[in-house]
Each structure stands twice: as C-alpha cells, then as structure tokens.
Amino acid sequence: MKDKLVFRIVMGISIFVLVAVVILNKKILPVPEVIPDFVYKLPKLNAFINGTCTLLLLLSLYMIKQKNIAVHKKLNIIAFVLSSLFLVSYITYHWMAQETAYPIDGPARTTYLMILISHIILAAVVLPLILLSFYYGLKIQQPGGASYIAKHRKITRWSYPIWLYVTITGVVVYVMISPFYTH
Numbered sequence: 001m002k003d004k005l006v007f008r009i010v011m012g013i014s015i016f017v018l019v020a021v022v023i024l025n026k027k028i029l030p031v032p033e034v035i036p037d038f039v040y041k042l043p044k045l046n047a048f049i050n051g052t053c054t055l056l057l058l059l060s061l062y063m064i065k066q067k068n069i070a071v072h073k074k075l076n077i078i079a080f081v082l083s084s085l086f087l088v089s090y091i092t093y094h095w096m097a098q099e100t101a102y103p104i105d106g107p108a109r110t111t112y113l114m115i116l117i118s119h120i121i122l123a124a125v126v127l128p129l130i131l132l133s134f135y136y137g138l139k140i141q142q143p144g145g146a147s148y149i150a151k152h153r154k155i156t157r158w159s160y161p162i163w164l165y166v167t168i169t170g171v172v173v174y175v176m177i178s179p180f181y182t183h
Contacts, residue, residue, distance in 0.1 A: 006135050014128040017087065024095040035096050040183035042093040043174055049086040050170035053079045057164050073137065080134060083167075100181050112176045119169040122162050129159035 023029065060075040102112045136152035139145045 010128050010131040017127060018124055024091050031096055039093055039096045042089045046086055046089050047171050047174035049082050050167045053082050054167040100177055102177055115169050116173050119166060119173055123166045126159060126162040126166055129155060130163055133159045
C-alpha cells in the first residue's frame with residue numbers, strides 16, 4: 001500500500017515539475033522588469049552541474065561494481081542534490097531570460113536540435129524513474145528492505161543510462177548554444 005502512495009507522489013512531483021517548466025518557458029508568469037545579472041551566469045552553472053553529475057554517475061557505477069554500496073549511495077545522493085539545484089537554476093533562467101535560439105543558418109543546427117529534443121524528452125521521462133530508483137535504493141537499507149533490491153536494479157537499468165545521457169547532452173547543448181548568448 002505504501003509503495004502505491006509513493007508512486008502517486010512521484011508522479012505528482014513529476015507532473016508538477018513538467019507543468020512548471022512549460023509554464024515558465026511560455027513566459028505566462030510575469031518577468032521582473034530588471035533581470036538580475038546572476039541569471040545570465042546560470043547556463044554556465046547548469047553545464048557545470050551537468051558535467052559534475054556525469055562524473056558522479058560514472059563513479060557511482062564503478063563503486064557499485066566494486067560492491068562499495070556506501071560510496072555508491074553517497075555519490076548518487078550528491079548527484080540527486082546537484083540535479084535538484086540544476087532544476088531550480090534551469091527554471092529560474094528560463095523564467096527570466098530571453099530564449100536563445102540556434103541560428104537557422106548555423107552549420108550544426110540539425111545536430112543541435114536532435115540533441116536538444118532528445119535531451120528535453122528524456123529529461124522529462126527520467127525524473128520519475130530517478131525518484132523511484134532513489135526510493136527503492138533507500139528502502140534497501142531498512143529492515144526488511146532486501147525485497148527492494150530487485151525493484152531498485154530493475155528501474156535503475158532504465159533510469160541510470162537515461163540520467164547519464166541527459167547530463168552529458170546538457171553539457172553538449174550548452175557548448176553548442178553558448179556562442180549565441182547575448183549576455
């Protein structure tokens with residue numbers, strides 16, 4: 001029964017985040033008259049966070065293969081916290097700043113758009129998978145949690161490569177669009 005409640009909460013959070021991102025990207029909410037200077041530094045921060053998460057996820061995989069569960073858990077918690085910080089930063093930037101478009105005549109526009117579209121879709125898909133992976137992973141350490149090992153492994157087979165792809169492509173998207181930022 002508790003797992004069903006957690007699943008509903010995870011879906012609720014995921015839908016809320018998706019709706020928030022869509023609303024803020026559509027500029028439905030009022031934007032401050034004066035955009036704080038820090039806002040224009042957020043894309044670089046986001047790329048740094050994504051790159052850091054990529055390294056943490058790779059180290060996490062290495063640690064679990066070494067059966068070092070404690071370090072694996074810590075690395076994933078750090079990656080999760082950083083990804084949460086990324087989400088706040090991403091939402092803040094896209095709420096306040098003007099959208100930067102890749103030039104229509106840009107030589108790598110098609111490649112950029114393919115990477116960007118896959119990045120956006122998979123970022124939306126991975127959030128509930130990450131939340132469920134964390135839930136099952138944290139339940140393993142509790143009394144009677146051994147039954148969650150199989151659930152954790154099953155969902156992590158999907159969440160891990162998608163999360164890794166999203167963090168890598170987040171950096172790639174930044175590198176490709178950064179020359180076109182106006183601030």
